[in-house]
Amino acid sequence: MSGNDTYQTPLASRYASAEMKTIFSARTRSSTWRQLWAKAEKELGIDISDEAIAQMKAHITMTDEDFVVAAVEEKRRRHDVMAHVHAFGLVAPAAAGIIVSNLIDHSYPYFAKFARLNGPSDHYGATSCYVTDNSDLIFLRDGLDLILPKLATIIFKLSQFAIEYKDMPTLGYTHYQPAQLITVGRRAAQWIQDLLMVLEDITRARSDLRFRGAQGTTGTQASFMEIFHGDGDKVDKLNDILCAKAGFPTCYSISTQTYTRLVDLRVVNALSEFGDVVQRITGDIRHLASQKEMEEPFEKDQIGSSAMGLGRHLSNLNKNASNTYSAQWFERTLDDSAIRRITIPEAFLSADAICMTLDNVVGGLVVYPARIHSRVMEELPFMATENIIMKLVSLGKSRQDAHEEIRVLSHQASDVVKKEGGKNDLIERIKKTPFFQPIIGEVDAMLEPKNFIGRCPEQVLRFCGKGSEVEKALEPYRKHIAASKEVELAV
Template sequence: MKYIFSPRNRFSTWRELWIWLAESERELGLEGITPTAIEQMRDHVRIQDHEFELAAVEEKRRRHDVMAHVHTYGQIAPAAAGIIHWGATSCYVTDNADQIFLRDALDLLLPKLAAVIQRLSNFALEYRDEPALGYTHGQAAQMVTVGKRATIWIEDLLDDLHNLEHARDRLVAKFRGAKGTTGTQASFLAIFNGDHEKVKKLDELVTQKAGFTASVRSTTQTYSRKIDVDVVHALSSFGCTAERIGGDIRHLAMLKEMEEPFEQDQIGSSAMAYKRNPMRSERLCSLGRTLANFSANVEQTYKSQWLERSLDDSAIRRIVLPESFLCADACMILLNNISSGLVVNRAMIQKNYHVDLPFMATENFIMAMVNKGHSRQDAHEHIRVMSQEAAKVVKQEGKPNDLIERIKNNKFFDPILDQLEDLMRPSTFIGRSPEIVKEVVEFDVAPALKKYESAIGNIRDADLAV
């Protein structure tokens, strides 16, 4: 990802764009573009270290970054010096290159996200039957399973996958192409002596050579910054998901139910040697929050553009676009690492839900008493009183939940005493959680990841440099 947005790749991509323009102009009959010129341009498409120095000297002299590189390229490809950038404006290379970077960066992220979804799906299937206490409002609620909880993360990540795919699909059909200084193609119409069809064909050829499916018919000097808004919105939405997942894992770590990977010699705290801080998930939350906030910058930049263009977008786009993708890539690496080694503490999960299991079972007790011919209202009142007494013991005295003992000692419930164990079996409280996991993986995950099967196989578990 760093290479995509690196100076070497940026200026080498500019040279590719100049080659595609010259090749296309030659194919359409422009005289003066010789095979030797094209050959020299191709021989020097990748900018070398010493050429950065040449370009710096030219830029200091000419005070224009694109023209500095035009002259630098002409020095090492002298046969092409007079035709490089023929008919183009600076945004021909700067904007088209940026769109190429956006596409390539999305292509890098999508398989990584698919791999994370696959890892979490495997985790969800493994723990689809493992009962765990659910929480609403931060309070104990009905039970779920460890695997069912993971499908919540999976569903949101699938939305991110679809959002990024949609952003990419729209991007590759909206290339800027060869449009001239204000989007009128006047300069190209002039060099083709008023031949509109050749101007249209030039735009089409450059677009195809760049690997895009279509170009936008009408642009200003730049491609619309609305494209940046759409792409970064998809990235920012993923950032929200990353923070949400990291937050859930941190809460579960606080409850000692689940832990992120922890190496044998890893140190959790310089002072408290016993600690296993969820530092990966905390870092994921930090990066996710940062990524989510980038969307405001591209929105403001798009809204601030004037007429055919203004240059007040330059600095912020050079910062926000690379950093958005680098931040998203870092989140992918963290999610890969975390999902590859989540630790489930079954004993702690069971200990936590056994505190509240008797309360959750009360509805089962009431229904069982009704089946034995007793009044639901009478059973409800007995349960209500005893539940409040048991809750007081737990909350105010710090003692274990003794509701079951109270029920066993209450003659009213004698008819169902032989059923208590079955009525309190944790698996009776998880509903369709195991089936939901299997259905999510089969009907949501599998179709979405089919196109990424070969790429997923090539993505290894991520190592972190702490």
């Protein structure tokens, strides 16, 4: 049967990067398990031969043949970790007995049965969660480390866009009705601020990650106290060594059979937030494209659609993580295994795919200044009426009288637009009305769009420019951003 005959998730086959797919691949997962087993053997002070250590090191990476063996064994044992223990033991026979010993916890019925089937063995307290949970924490960390610089690059590119268009007036809306002018760059700054919040939340989730380490069946470390004859300092030292080798600052202070599934929820929440924000941004771009003011890159007219769809998927995945966490009773329920295999990789692959698609969108946005100006001038007469009224008041006219005159003319002009399909002729009506004669010569100057954008250019520069909040937030990713720019130039 070929690959075309079986279902493959589009996240892997179509959207996500090779780097992210590698992190959550079966080979990386099982090979990381083997690395953790090898570390456990050595650091627990088990009497193991140099030959055994050499065999384990030589077979850290799972081969295709290993997967075949593990698949057959899993069908028999109905447990993936024990199947991989068997496969690892076959290629590292000198260490096979101790690998099994390290995974047996006699308080866990399945492992007790496994021990009876395979003969007596010492109890070293490293249950299956020692490898699975610690591996998952490594994958969470590595996945976030891949996403963060990509997100930073998107923010940088969008900041360049915002600065370029900081002065270009465009319609601002409330209730999707033209309300006041902003600038094209200021609207982009609104998107950037939301993305910056996502960067901050993902960074926080990344920096808060810890290791589970070696904690035992329910996190009490009782089995390790037995190994070290009641010496708690040695148990702590063991975890210090494991954390250092795995690249984590410390372990969670309290673990059950697993690390708390609230960790998954915090990470997936941050990623799901990214899904919400990308829908918000691409939705704006889609509406602007409908108005013919802005478009995504010509040659990539489906990218925005992909980003919107993937964002919708990602924004809903945190519900799975939430339900999984809340359903854990006491020290573990065991119903978390299957859904985490789906939710966590999908969250990361979705976020990774969004990064790539959104990078393409913001890196090649097409702006139509003439169309933007035309639409501004269609609505600006209505927006300029307050300025006209204030000018008349400054010349001694009654504000109430001026307001009434404007109200009547505005309704007439609005009827022309809505009922007759004509152009907004409010200014022409004002110029023809005797009441406004004292300011006729100044009306055209009062319709200069840049007089209505407030502090938009300044706001953009303060937020995105030199020494800005955005620049400081992107500083840790400066090298990645520079490398990304070099790749673009090469292309």
